[in-house]
Amino acid sequence: MNQNGHDISSLYMDDGYLFFSVTPVEVNVENDSIDLEMRIYEGKQARINKVTVVGNIKTNDRVIMREIRTKPGQLFSRADIIRTQRELAQLGYFDQEKLGVNPKPNPVDGTVDIEYTVEEKPSDQLELSGGYGANQLVGTLGLSFNNFSARNMFKKGAWTPLPSGDGQRLSLRAQTNGKYYQSYNASFTEPWLGGKKPNSLSVSVFHSVQSNGVSFGEGNRQAIYITGMSVGLGKRLKKPDDFFTNYNEVNYQYYTLDNYVGTFLFNNGHSTNLSFTEAISRNSIDAPIYPRTGSTLTFSLKFTLPYSLFNNVNYATASIAERYKYIEYHKWKFSSSWFTKLAGNLVLNTKIQYGFLGLYNRAVGPAPFERFYVGGDGLSGYALDGREIIALRGYTNNSVTPRNAAGAQVGGTIFDKYTLELRYPLSLNPSATIYLLAFAEGGNSWLTFKDFNPFSSKRSAGGGVRIFLPVFGLLGLDWGYGFDEIPNDPNANEGQFHFTIGQQF
Numbered sequence: 001m002n003q004n005g006h007d008i009s010s011l012y013m014d015d016g017y018l019f020f021s022v023t024p025v026e027v028n029v030e031n032d033s034i035d036l037e038m039r040i041y042e043g044k045q046a047r048i049n050k051v052t053v054v055g056n057i058k059t060n061d062r063v064i065m066r067e068i069r070t071k072p073g074q075l076f077s078r079a080d081i082i083r084t085q086r087e088l089a090q091l092g093y094f095d096q097e098k099l100g101v102n103p104k105p106n107p108v109d110g111t112v113d114i115e116y117t118v119e120e121k122p123s124d125q126l127e128l129s130g131g132y133g134a135n136q137l138v139g140t141l142g143l144s145f146n147n148f149s150a151r152n153m154f155k156k157g158a159w160t161p162l163p164s165g166d167g168q169r170l171s172l173r174a175q176t177n178g179k180y181y182q183s184y185n186a187s188f189t190e191p192w193l194g195g196k197k198p199n200s201l202s203v204s205v206f207h208s209v210q211s212n213g214v215s216f217g218e219g220n221r222q223a224i225y226i227t228g229m230s231v232g233l234g235k236r237l238k239k240p241d242d243f244f245t246n247y248n249e250v251n252y253q254y255y256t257l258d259n260y261v262g263t264f265l266f267n268n269g270h271s272t273n274l275s276f277t278e279a280i281s282r283n284s285i286d287a288p289i290y291p292r293t294g295s296t297l298t299f300s301l302k303f304t305l306p307y308s309l310f311n312n313v314n315y316a317t318a319s320i321a322e323r324y325k326y327i328e329y330h331k332w333k334f335s336s337s338w339f340t341k342l343a344g345n346l347v348l349n350t351k352i353q354y355g356f357l358g359l360y361n362r363a364v365g366p367a368p369f370e371r372f373y374v375g376g377d378g379l380s381g382y383a384l385d386g387r388e389i390i391a392l393r394g395y396t397n398n399s400v401t402p403r404n405a406a407g408a409q410v411g412g413t414i415f416d417k418y419t420l421e422l423r424y425p426l427s428l429n430p431s432a433t434i435y436l437l438a439f440a441e442g443g444n445s446w447l448t449f450k451d452f453n454p455f456s457s458k459r460s461a462g463g464g465v466r467i468f469l470p471v472f473g474l475l476g477l478d479w480g481y482g483f484d485e486i487p488n489d490p491n492a493n494e495g496q497f498h499f500t501i502g503q504q505f
Contacts, residue, residue, distance in 0.1 A: 012042070016075030018105055018112055019043030046076040049111040055118040059093050059147060063167040066192060067091065068116065076103075076112050084116065089287045091167065093147055094118040095430040096287045121430040122470035123147050127173070129379070129501045138181065142173035144473075150188075167191055175208075183208035193233075200234035202249070210260075224260045228253035232277075243284045249277040251302075253386070265368055269321035273369060273386065277302045289433050289468050290425055291339040292347050302370075303330040306360040315363040329367040330358045345428075351419040355388070356449070358413075371411025374445040375400040375458075377478075377498035387411055391498075392443045394460025394480030399492035402447040407488065412445030414452050433468040439480070458484045458493075476500040 012020040021041045028035035051072060053064050067087040069080040081101050089096040100117035127142030145162055148170040152163035169189040176182045185206030193201045211223035232249035236242060255271040278301050285294035307326040308315065315323060337351045359366045370386045375398050378391030392400055401409045419441040426434040442457030464478030478500070482493030 008040075010078055013076070013078035014080075016045035016047070016077070017042050018046035018076045018103070019107055043107075044110040046105060046110050046112045048072050048074050048076060048114060049106070050113040051116075052113070053116045053118065056094075056120060058120050058165055059091075059118075059167070060149075060165040062195075063091075063165065064088065064116075064118070066195075066198075070114050081114070086286055088116070088118060090283075090285075092288050093120060093123050093167075095121045096289065097428050097430070124471070125473045126471050127473065127501065138175055138177045140173065140175045142171065145170045150190075179211075179213050181208075181210045198236040200232075200247075202232040202234070203230070205229045220259075222259045222261060224258070225256040226253060228273075241282075244280065244282045247277070247279040247281070249279075251275045251277065265324065266319075266321040269325070271324050271327060273304070273327040275302050275304050285339060289430075290345075290347075290423070290428060290435060291349075292341045292345065293339055295336065295338040297336045298334070300333045301330065302333075304328045308361040308364045315361070323364060324368065327367050327369050328360055328364065329370060330360070331370055332356045332358070345425050347423045349419070349421040349423060351417075351421070353390070353417040353443075354415070355390075356414045358449075366413050368410075371413060372415040372445050373398040373401045373409065373411055374415050374417070374443055375492070376496075377500055379500065390415055390417060390443065390445070391500075392417065392458065392460065393439065393441065393462055393464075393478050393498050394482035394493060394496055395458060395486070396489075396492045396496060399486050399489055400443060400458050401445055403488075410447070412447060414449055415443065415445035416454055416457070417441065417443035418457065431470065433466075435466050436463070437466065437478075438463045439478075458482065458486070460493075464498075473501065 008022065009020070019041075020043055023039045023041075025037045025039055026034055027037045048070055049072060051065070051068060051070055053061060056064060067084065069084045069087070070077065074080075085099050085101065088094055088099055098117075098119045102115040102117065104113040104115065106112065123146040125142075125144040125146065127140060127144070129140045145164070146169050147164045147166070148168040149158070149163040149166035150168055151166065152158035155163065168191070169187075171187045173186075174182075174184050183206065185204060187202065187204035189200060189202045191198065191200045193199045206226075206228055208226045209223060211221060214221040228251065230249055230251040232247060234245055234247040237244040237246055251274070253273040255273070257266065257268055257270070259267055261267050279298060280300075281296070281298040283294075283296045285291035285296060304327060307328050311326070313322060333353075333355045335351070335353045337349060340348045340350070342348055355372050357366060357370055357372070368385065370388070372388050372390055374390040375392045375395040376389075377393075377397065378389050389398070398409055402412050404410045419439060421437050421439045423435050423437045426436060440459075440461040442459040444457050446452050460480045460482045462478055462480035464476060467475045469475065476499070478498045479495065480498065481495050484493060486492035
């Protein structure tokens with residue numbers, strides 16, 4: 001009964017031989033040698049008769065049954081049972097430590113009933129957080145309903161406090177620091193569009209305003225308005241294996257600048273960012289909160305149309321506002337995370353990340369949007385230009401980021417990051433999962449590809465703790481020490497504390 005399924009018992013069990021047994025018999029003992037004879041009884045192949053689920057009080061049976069790999073009429077398969085338990089854990093609705101399976105064989109007619117036992121746990125989340133950016137404190141309130149049911153919204157008695165049980169995800173989020181900044185977004189995900197295949201649909205909309213605090217309509221008001229939406233379709237693939245998924249998304253953002261100074265390369269005008277994303281990922285981790293085995297791999301390409309190749313704009317004489325009226329770029333990212341069980345629940349997590357922002361036309365130059373900012377806790381507060389904040393513990397926020405001749409951070413067009421993290425749990429209780437960690441990591445970012453050196457990393461090490469509370473999500477506190485100095489920023493490295501909420505490094 002090897003967990004990886006490479007022993008003789010597992011091979012028989014995966015081919016329906018539920019009643020299989022093997023008995024070792026000593027047939028000869030001579031001096032220091034023993035001859036063993038393995039006497040195998042195969043029996044009949046067992047077929048599955050009934051499949052039931054018990055213990056779910058909130059999640060609908062059909063949401064669970066569509067993840068189950070053992071179907072009535074199929075040959076019994078131990079591997080399918082193990083995979084089913086993994087899929088149920090990935091839903092995030094059940095306590096992964098209490099998932100169980102009870103095969104009930106009937107040797108008389110060669111069938112077996114399979115009963116899966118689950119125990120519900122809270123899955124909705126409340127986000128209350130703060131971030132500091134642009135010399136301002138920003139507060140965030142977010143609600144994530146991870147087992148939502150849209151079809152029961154108008155059903156009497158379903159609001160307890162919200163309609164739930166269909167496995168959909170509804171997220172509402174707002175950020176503000178008062179009259180200077182407001183941001184609102186909402187998203188909805190249906191993981192099984194149509195209910196028959198694991199094809200997901202995601203829709204999100206958002207709107208944000210940042211100003212100098214002057215009321216709308218007054219002459220000295222400085223503001224930027226951003227409105228956008230995205231629509232994505234995901235599909236579970238069958239090849240190379242069914243751990244792979246494919247995701248496609250269309251994302252639209254419209255920027256309006258009104259006397260806005262200090263963040264962009266122009267102060268007045270409009271800019272459009274219409275992008276398309278293609279992502280291939282593979283996820284084989286055994287549990288979402290505290291994985292012990294498996295890996296995640298993601299390769300994505302995000303790109304816009306090459307407007308400069310057909311819009312007849314002379315970029316040698318074009319104004320900056322005209323140059324960036326339609327943002328163009330292609331953005332490549334790769335990440336991998338491997339989990340290895342060392343002993344008991346002691347786990348080693350190895351992670352690699354790369355990102356590259358490319359251009360179509362050298363006359364246009366690299367896009368000022370969508371750049372990489374490396375360093376710190378990874379909490380951005382807010383970001384107006386689509387930037388990606390890459391955490392690097394042991395350094396202050398965004399400190400490992402290229403600067404221009406004036407000393408201002410302009411973001412990198414390429415970055416890398418490498419992490420080794422040793423984890424050990426103090427509690428695997430679903431109401432409060434707690435684990436300690438020790439880490440060593442390194443990363444860097446560069447302004448141009450020709451400057452890229454994958455072996456030139458800003459290194460750090462330290463330790464921390466993670467606490468997963470169903471209501472708030474993942475909370476973390478780390479202390480890291482940066483070993484490498486940052487030019488012109490003497491306080492950027494050495495000892496740093498980092499607080500995180502709702503994310504993993």
